[in-house]
Amino acid sequence: MSNESKHDPLHDSAAGEAPDSKASVNASTERTIRVAAMARVEGEGGITIVVRDGKVEDAQLRIFEPPRFFESFLRGRSLLEVPDITARICGICPVAYQMSSCHAIEKLLGMNVPAPIKSLRRLLYCGEWIESHVLHFAFLHAPDFFGYESAIAMAQAKPEFAAIVRSALAVKKAGNSIVETLGGREVHPINVRVGGFYKLPSRADLAALAERLERVRDVARDLVRWTAKLDFPDYEYDYEYVALSHPVEYPMNEGRLVSSKGLNIDMAEYPDHFEERHVPHSNALQSLKKGSGAFFTGPLARWNMNRDRATVDARVLGGELGISWPCDNPFVSIVARAIEVFHAVDLAIRLIREYEPPERAFEPVEFRAGSGAWITEAPRGILYHRYEADDKGAVVAATIIAPTSQNQRQIEEDLIRFAPTILDIPQAEAEWKCEQVVRNYDPCISCATHFLTLNIVNK
Amino acid sequence: MNNIYNSLIIGLGGPRGDDAAGWVAVDRLADLPERGVRLLKTGDSLSLAAILCEASSPCAAIVDAAAPRGEPGTIRSFDRDEISIQRGSAWSTHGVGLIEAIELVEALGYTFKRLRLHTIEAKTVGHGSGLSPEVEAAIDRLVETIRADFAEAQPYA
Numbered sequence: 001m002s003n004e005s006k007h008d009p010l011h012d013s014a015a016g017e018a019p020d021s022k023a024s025v026n027a028s029t030e031r032t033i034r035v036a037a038m039a040r041v042e043g044e045g046g047i048t049i050v051v052r053d054g055k056v057e058d059a060q061l062r063i064f065e066p067p068r069f070f071e072s073f074l075r076g077r078s079l080l081e082v083p084d085i086t087a088r089i090c091g092i093c094p095v096a097y098q099m100s101s102c103h104a105i106e107k108l109l110g111m112n113v114p115a116p117i118k119s120l121r122r123l124l125y126c127g128e129w130i131e132s133h134v135l136h137f138a139f140l141h142a143p144d145f146f147g148y149e150s151a152i153a154m155a156q157a158k159p160e161f162a163a164i165v166r167s168a169l170a171v172k173k174a175g176n177s178i179v180e181t182l183g184g185r186e187v188h189p190i191n192v193r194v195g196g197f198y199k200l201p202s203r204a205d206l207a208a209l210a211e212r213l214e215r216v217r218d219v220a221r222d223l224v225r226w227t228a229k230l231d232f233p234d235y236e237y238d239y240e241y242v243a244l245s246h247p248v249e250y251p252m253n254e255g256r257l258v259s260s261k262g263l264n265i266d267m268a269e270y271p272d273h274f275e276e277r278h279v280p281h282s283n284a285l286q287s288l289k290k291g292s293g294a295f296f297t298g299p300l301a302r303w304n305m306n307r308d309r310a311t312v313d314a315r316v317l318g319g320e321l322g323i324s325w326p327c328d329n330p331f332v333s334i335v336a337r338a339i340e341v342f343h344a345v346d347l348a349i350r351l352i353r354e355y356e357p358p359e360r361a362f363e364p365v366e367f368r369a370g371s372g373a374w375i376t377e378a379p380r381g382i383l384y385h386r387y388e389a390d391d392k393g394a395v396v397a398a399t400i401i402a403p404t405s406q407n408q409r410q411i412e413e414d415l416i417r418f419a420p421t422i423l424d425i426p427q428a429e430a431e432w433k434c435e436q437v438v439r440n441y442d443p444c445i446s447c448a449t450h451f452l453t454l455n456i457v458n459k
Numbered sequence: 460m461n462n463i464y465n466s467l468i469i470g471l472g473g474p475r476g477d478d479a480a481g482w483v484a485v486d487r488l489a490d491l492p493e494r495g496v497r498l499l500k501t502g503d504s505l506s507l508a509a510i511l512c513e514a515s516s517p518c519a520a521i522v523d524a525a526a527p528r529g530e531p532g533t534i535r536s537f538d539r540d541e542i543s544i545q546r547g548s549a550w551s552t553h554g555v556g557l558i559e560a561i562e563l564v565e566a567l568g569y570t571f572k573r574l575r576l577h578t579i580e581a582k583t584v585g586h587g588s589g590l591s592p593e594v595e596a597a598i599d600r601l602v603e604t605i606r607a608d609f610a611e612a613q614p615y616a
Contacts, residue, residue, distance in 0.1 A: 135505065135555075139505070139555070150559075151563060152559065152562050152563050152566045153566075155563065155566040155567055156566045162566065162567050162568060165563070165566075165567060166512060166567050169505065169508055169509040169512055169567075170509065170512075170513075172505055172506075172509065173506060173509035173510075173513070176503060176506050176509075185474070185502070186501065186502065186503055186506060187473065187502035187503050188473070188502075
């Protein structure tokens with residue numbers, strides 16, 4: 001992240017103001033679609049779309065949740081504290097922060113962890129993918145497709161929907177059980193450390209977990225089939241998808257960073273190809289791919305580019321849904337999210353079955369000065385961490401770039417392209433549709449606002 | 460209280476500060492399983508919903524810390540018909556609250572003969588690992604209340 005704040009010439013309105021404005025229509029030339037504060041997303045944000053003379057002039061994803069300065073207060077702390085501190089950035093995806101930080105620090109320290117530790121890390125990540133994805137697709141996103149304000153209203157409407165919600169609860173609980181078993185507790189796990197885990201799970205714990213996962217495997221498959229039958233708006237765009245890519249694994253913790261338009265780099269080269277900019281209406285920096293701008297990260301990007309490395313049954317399932325992959329309709333993200341849940345359940349069962357305990361719970365740590373960067377696949381997309389440390393293991397500098405920051409510009413560009421299709425519908429419905437566009441990306445605003453470069457200019 | 464909760468007491472919250480009130484209360488009721496009561500702890504409202512669905516218990520008690528309002532340690536107890544969701548409140552991933560979770564369970568067709576919510580007002584919800592003295596004392600009082608309920612109550616068949 002640069003210390004120089006760059007302002008985006010496309011966005012010249014006031015900085016992320018409070019969510020108190022209402023929708024307005026200027027009968028002659030201008031209409032504003034404004035969602036003051038979005039529901040069913042994590043964190044505090046809003047949308048403003050300005051239409052002039054029938055043309056969409058601008059769209060802003062306003063993020064007014066205050067910045068949280070995590071990178072600054074990591075400075076001076078021990079590298080060993082970083083996974084636990086950064087995990088606090090998000091209550092939904094703490095494992096992602098633990099995974100990216102551990103790998104970046106191990107890279108900095110020149111450490112290698114044995115295969116069983118890698119397997120346990122993937123298993124833990126499966127748990128987070130399951131609980132985060134199910135929460136979003138079943139409880140926050142699915143109601144959009146039927147016009148319900150919440151999952152409660154959806155469940156009350158029809159027995160079929162109640163059954164879906166009940167199934168989703170069961171699958172999510174299985175994901176929580178993975179995080180609890182490996183992470184020590186289901187919310188804000190505490191068992192991850194640089195080099196491995198504080199405590200290894202017992203075989204009995206893993207056997208009980210596998211049994212629980214087996215019970216929801218078919219349920220997760222049925223949820224995928226249900227999402228595939230949703231009525232998707234007719235909207236496609238030639239996106240540049242960005243995700244990790246691994247020769248044999250569906251990406252989580254390892255691989256090269258690739259895009260659907262030819263990027264193929266070592267993850268440490270990320271800063272050479274991507275940049276962050278400050279826009280006045282957002283307390284979160286926006287990421288851009290240098291030379292091309294917005295890009296798309298998250299489940300749809302991963303599935304579009306890596307589905308041939310999913311579990312066999314997930315691949316079969318993906319192929320029988322009547323959806324042509326790769327799919328360029330962002331509303332189909334809900335299906336990709338659901339397939340990743342099935343994949344994660346399936347993979348978790350396999351990882352448990354194949355698990356052989358390592359000789360020790362964690363590899364010993366020897367500090368040295370240096371820097372290390374890593375990317376892992378958080379539920380919402382790529383999560384970049386980079387650390388510099390001194391020879392005593394104290395953090396000198398930290399950079400964390402969350403998936404929601406990376407998707408922000410893409411979300412705004414989607415709104416600009418999608419808005420012309422809703423100009424003739426009532427205001428409330430138009431606002432709802434715009435929120436649905438944003439929810440395609442499952443934005444986590446609290447993640448995105450964990451940082452803000454403070455630029456003080458003395459004149 | 461005329462009847463036993465019949466098997467389910469859930470502590471809601473986290474391990475730190477006064478937010479741990481629900482978990483600590485459940486820990487201090489550890490002898491109740493001998494009477495067929497299940498004790499559970501969770502920090503996730505949707506997990507609470509899943510637990511309530513899975514258990515299908517006709518009666519449940521939930522213990523949670525309440526936000527500070529100037530009277531730390533105050534215990535407030537409610538039956539199901541005394542609590543309701545504020546209409547128009549928006550769901551978010553962090554905002555699936557206790558009441559929304561209960562409403563969700565009911566929307567799924569599960570009904571309770573008795574659902575009792577006990578809250579202990581926190582002194583602070585900031586950083587720190589220990590309970591405040593006010594909440595610490597309140598947990599002891601609440602645990603005795605719950606224990607007395609069970610001593611007088613007859614379990615459901």
